[in-house]
Amino acid sequence: MAGKRKSRRGFGRIRKLPSGRYQARYPGPDGVLRPADRTFATTTDADRWLAKKRIEIEDGRWIDPVEGQTTVRDWSARWLAAVSPQLKHKTQASYRSLINSLINPALGDRELSSLRPITVTEWVAQMRTRELSPSRIRQAYRVLSQVMASAVDNDLIAQTPCRGVRLPRMPQTEPHILTPLEASRVVRKADKPHDLLIALLAFAGLRVGEGFALRRDDVDMAGGTVLVDENLAEANGALVFDTPKSHQKRLLRVAPTLAKRLGKHLETLPDDGRALLFTTAAGKPLHYNQWRKAYFDPAVVAAGLTDVTPHDLRASHGTWVADKYGVMTAAHRLGHSNASVTTRHYARPVAGRDDQVAEASDAWVNGHDLDRGARSGHDDDDDGLAGALVPV
Structure with missing residues (x-):
């Protein structure tokens, strides 16, 4: 014995x-x-x-080894249920889709404690062989990372297996930055009242979903402002009103000419503060793909331009504002809590500025100060911006 x-x-x-x-x-x-x-x-x-x-x-x-025997499928479901109240509807739908389509089929039946970095590396490699986009792979990995980090926080496993994993690089895509004149041409070629919506994208820096969600009460004619406090997004084919991205509500001054045109448009709307500014012919909320095909793309073609997206107008606005009034003002206009997001994804150098800097630096070489009358590039002057970027 x-x-x-x-x-x-x-x-x-x-x-x-x-x-x-x-x-x-x-x-x-x-x-x-x-x-x-x-x-x-x-x-x-x-x-x-x-x-x-x-x-x-x-x-x-x-850590109790029994806890580590919980499967990825069970824990990811519990995690998603716990975090969903803090997520936007679109984000919830995206996480659920990634878990059901990419995480659970490959890892759902595995015990949490059985996962190792090599397991996750192999999973990422399998997704690459399926020719999934780098963006989709990285999104799935981020969700798994959150699931496993939560397992660590709740003492189910000692450390996350999502470490040291190499992810596919995102392709470097540059937005098509238009000049104010080019953007104005697109506005002029668009059907009414969608020309106003396009003008708000280009000359106020709104996201498309923010423009779709604007209501009568959001426009203050006396102050010449627009309140951006909602976003219309599609989640699993359904339209959902939610707060703007990153929950960044903001009050924007708009160009006086644009404010007047908005005022005339308000006269055509029902006397209801919750009435949407822009709808389908049947008075329903707009769907992005349908709106772009019916109104935006034809206006771009009529303006003699190609390869322009609604998002390019927002990026163009960020570039114009950052160049003339500074990155912090651009970040405010675009609704970014962090100016690094503005410079990384939106604001781009304006053509010809390098030559101007070289000419100005000649004075510096000779020991002279900058022209006292020149702008510093950091003025938080929304009034000046509103008057400068007039869409018509």
Whole structure:
């Protein structure tokens, strides 16, 4: 019969198995004896393992191995249910889609504790062989990373397997930056009242969904302002009104000419503060793809331009404002809480500025100061912007 004995350090039990190897068992914080996850060739090896386990328990780093047996499928479902109230509807739908289509089919039946960085690396490689876009792969990885980080925070596993994994590079795409004159041509060629919507994208920097969600109460004719406090998005084919991206509500001054045209448009709307400014012919909220095909793209073609998206107008606005009034003002106009987002994704150098800097630097070389009358490029002058960027 196999013998049993206490560990030399008085913690746990060691017994010899019929195979000649040794099994170690230890008491968890609840006093229940649990076996080691492997057997040992010698009692010395078993003692060393028990000593490490004892330190884990004393330091509060011990994790019940039963918790780690929870599957990725079960934990991801619990995690999504817990975080959903803090997510936008579109984000919820995106996370659910990624979990159901990419995470669960490959990893859903695996225990949390069985995942290793190599497991995640292999999963990413499999997605690449399926020729999924780098963006889709990175989105799926980010969701899995959040799921596994939550498992660590809740003491199901000791560390996340989402570490040291190389992800596919995102292709570098540059927005098509229009000049104010080009943007004005697009506005003039658009059907009414969608020309106003396009003007708001180009000359107020709105996101398309923010423009779709504007209501009568959001326009203050006396102050010449537009309140951006909603966004219309599509989630699983359904239209959902939500707060703007990153929950950044903002009050924007618009060009006086644009404000007057908005005022005339308000006269055509129902006397209801919640009435949408822009709708389908049937008075329904707009769908992006249908709106772009019916109104935006034809206006771009009529203006003699190609490869212009609604988002390019927003990027163009950010570039114009950053160039003339500074990045912080551009960030405010675009609704960014962090100006680095503005420079990374929207504002671009304006052609010819490098030559102007070179000419100005000639004075610097000779020890002269900048022209005192020149703008510093950091004025938070929304009034000046509103008057300068007039769409018509």
